[in-house]
Amino acid sequence: MSVDSKFVHKMWDDNEICKMVDGGVPFPMLSDPGGRIGTAYGIYDGEGGVNTRGRFLIDPDGIIQGYEVLSPPVGRNIEESLRQLQAFQHVRENKGNEVTPSGWKPGKDTLKPSPDLAGRVWEVWKPKQAFD
Helix, strand or coil: CECCCHHHHHHHHHHHHHHHCCCCCCCCCCECHHHHHHHHCCCEECCCCEECEEEEEECCCCCEEEEEEECCCCCCCHHHHHHHHHHHHHHHHCCCCCECCCCCCCCCCCECCCHHHCCCHHHHHCHHHHHC
């Protein structure tokens, strides 16, 4: 979502994104003219008339589970965004009985929350596996 019009989004998708993502953006891009939604999320820059780069992971219940806001010169990492989305989905599907440690990816070990885990996460998780 940005303050740009749907026409600017189409041009950007047709001429830029399609070169980075096969087939372009696989979901609709939303327009926020005037920054009303950006203001609600605290990312609208009224002086510049733009939304600051932000990513919000909102669960099916409408609760923000994660977010990242970056200043315009720094790009986002889509792989990390997707990894976090998959981690939040995994935790939700398992009703919090499994949690995902830093760097977790689908198919890797999770952690079982318990008092016995306190102070032993590094030992139990064996973090090398997350980055293989």
